[in-house]
Amino acid sequence: MSPGLASVVVFLCTFGAGLLGTFVHHRIPDRHLNPESKDVVRLGMGLVATTVALVLGLLVASAKGFYDTQTAEVTQLSANVVLLDRLLAHYGPETNDVRAVLRNNVAHQIELIWPREGSQKSDSQGGSHLGEALLDKIQVLSPKDDRQRSLQAQALTLAVQIGQTRLLMFEQRSVPVPRLLLTMLIFWLIALFISFGLFAPPNLTVFAGLFVAAAAVCGAVFLILEMYYPYGGLIRVSDVPLRAALAQLGQ
Numbered sequence: 001m002s003p004g005l006a007s008v009v010v011f012l013c014t015f016g017a018g019l020l021g022t023f024v025h026h027r028i029p030d031r032h033l034n035p036e037s038k039d040v041v042r043l044g045m046g047l048v049a050t051t052v053a054l055v056l057g058l059l060v061a062s063a064k065g066f067y068d069t070q071t072a073e074v075t076q077l078s079a080n081v082v083l084l085d086r087l088l089a090h091y092g093p094e095t096n097d098v099r100a101v102l103r104n105n106v107a108h109q110i111e112l113i114w115p116r117e118g119s120q121k122s123d124s125q126g127g128s129h130l131g132e133a134l135l136d137k138i139q140v141l142s143p144k145d146d147r148q149r150s151l152q153a154q155a156l157t158l159a160v161q162i163g164q165t166r167l168l169m170f171e172q173r174s175v176p177v178p179r180l181l182l183t184m185l186i187f188w189l190i191a192l193f194i195s196f197g198l199f200a201p202p203n204l205t206v207f208a209g210l211f212v213a214a215a216a217v218c219g220a221v222f223l224i225l226e227m228y229y230p231y232g233g234l235i236r237v238s239d240v241p242l243r244a245a246l247a248q249l250g251q
Contacts, residue, residue: 003226003228003233004222006222006225007219007221009186010186010214010217011214011215011217013186014189014190014192014213014214015210015211017189017190017191017192017194017197018193018196018197018210018214019197019207019210021194021197021198021200022200022201022202022207022210023202024194025197025198025199025200025201025202026202028198041195041199042195044195045191045192045195048188048191048192049192051188052185052189052192055181055188056217056220059177059181059224060220063223063225063227063228064227066172066228066230067228067235067237069172070172070230071230073165073168073169074169074238074239074241076165077109077165077166077169077242078241078244078245079245080161080162080165081106081162081249082245082248082249083158084102084158084162085099085103085248085249085250087151087154087158088102088151088155090151091141091148091151091152097137098134098138099249099250100250101133101134101137103246103249103250105162106245106249107246109166109169109242110242110243112170113169113170113231113239114231114239134159134162134163135156135159135160135163138152138155138156138159139156169231172230173231173232176228177225177228182221185221189217193210193213193214196210196213197210223235
């Protein structure tokens with residue numbers, strides 16, 4: 001389920017639950033509306049509200065941490081790519097083919113994670129082949145002195161790190177929120193909003209308050225789900241660092 005659709009479902013469930021509570025309000029016998037009954041319901045819903053607030057807070061913190069991790073990975077990958085290119089440049093002109101493979105690898109990675117509008121979907125397997133080709137070309141270099149041997153060893157280490165980060169980014173393009181957790185959260189919200197409307201008179205002010213509260217919860221769920229899909233949607237990790245690194249390669 002996409003973040004937009006999930007947030008719309010949350011909004012409809014919560015706002016509908018609030019309207020249901022106001023609809024049931026006049027159909028509850030008066031003996032069930034005494035102060036003692038209201039206090040028990042409010043105490044119970046207070047516990048539910050605390051649970052919902054804790055779960056939403058933890059989900060927001062977790063989603064933000066996941067998003068920040070992806071941003072750091074893109075930045076680290078960009079730095080490693082530029083550093084590897086400079087190491088190869090210092091090695092000598094015999095690494096021109098290796099640097100060309102590196103540039104193609106980075107361009108393919110950008111197209112894979114951030115495809116342009118109307119472009120065909122890139123094959124992730126092709127990116128793996130490019131990474132293997134890069135390692136192979138670095139390994140077959142024939143260093144002539146200690147300086148070149150040191151540069152080759154450092155280049156191999158960086159190439160392995162770049163490959164690890166690239167695969168990690170691909171595997172972490174989307175980490176869906178567990179459906180059971182989302183279902184339980186919606187259930188708690190429905191119970192909470194029914195209680196909001198249960199003891200409230202059905203008037204425009206009440207309806208407006210329920211609408212705003214449902215929209216706020218819907219927005220929170222939308223932000224959480226969007227940050228768990230960091231390479232697509234409205235809230236996405238920027239590709240600027242990697243494109244800036246691509247522009248520096250081969251210079």
